[in-house]
Structures are given as structure tokens and as C-alpha cells.
Amino acid sequence: MVRGLRTFKEFQESGEGIATNILTSRLQRLEGAGVLCAEAQETDGRRTNYRLTRKGIVLSPILLELLIWGARHESTGVPRTFALNMERNREAVLTEVRR
Numbered sequence: 143m144v145r146g147l148r149t150f151k152e153f154q155e156s157g158e159g160i161a162t163n164i165l166t167s168r169l170q171r172l173e174g175a176g177v178l179c180a181e182a183q184e185t186d187g188r189r190t191n192y193r194l195t196r197k198g199i200v201l202s203p204i205l206l207e208l209l210i211w212g213a214r215h216e217s218t219g220v221p222r223t224f225a226l227n228m229e230r231n232r233e234a235v236l237t238e239v240r241r
Contacts, residue, residue: 148191
């Protein structure tokens, strides 16, 4: 969601190399936990968009800080420039995530 990803296909093609079954399981778990909700796309009802729920929005600043911390202290695979941009522009990142 940090990079504006909303659909299963976008998550799958994001470059993280996550297997389809694992992605499906994680999205279902996040939805079951009330962090994400799935909605039919307005333009194509066969496709699903995922967005943060109120619970997910409240959690997002914490997750952002963990992501920044991890990128700073561990080898996470997150490009350093991406992490620095998030660190410098926290509010803009959170605004995008909340959309």
C-alpha cells in the first residue's frame, strides 16, 4: 500500500517475488484481522481493490516506522533511497497509504 498498490496483480508484480498462494493467504489474514478490506473495482466488478480499514490506518504509522527501522538496521531488500524517501516524507507516505 505504500507504493499505491491496490490489486492482487499489483501486489504480485511488485518485485517482491511472493508466491501466489502466500499472497492470497496473507491478504485473507489481513482482511480477517480487519486491517484490510476488499472491494470490487468500480470500473470492473470482477477485479478487487484492497484498502486499509480504519484499524489499518491507525496501524500504518507504526508499520512505517518499523519499515524505516528495518531498512536502517537490517538487510531487508528495501532500496536505501526508497527508505530514505519514506523517512524524509513520513506524512506524504501516510497520506498516500490512507487513500
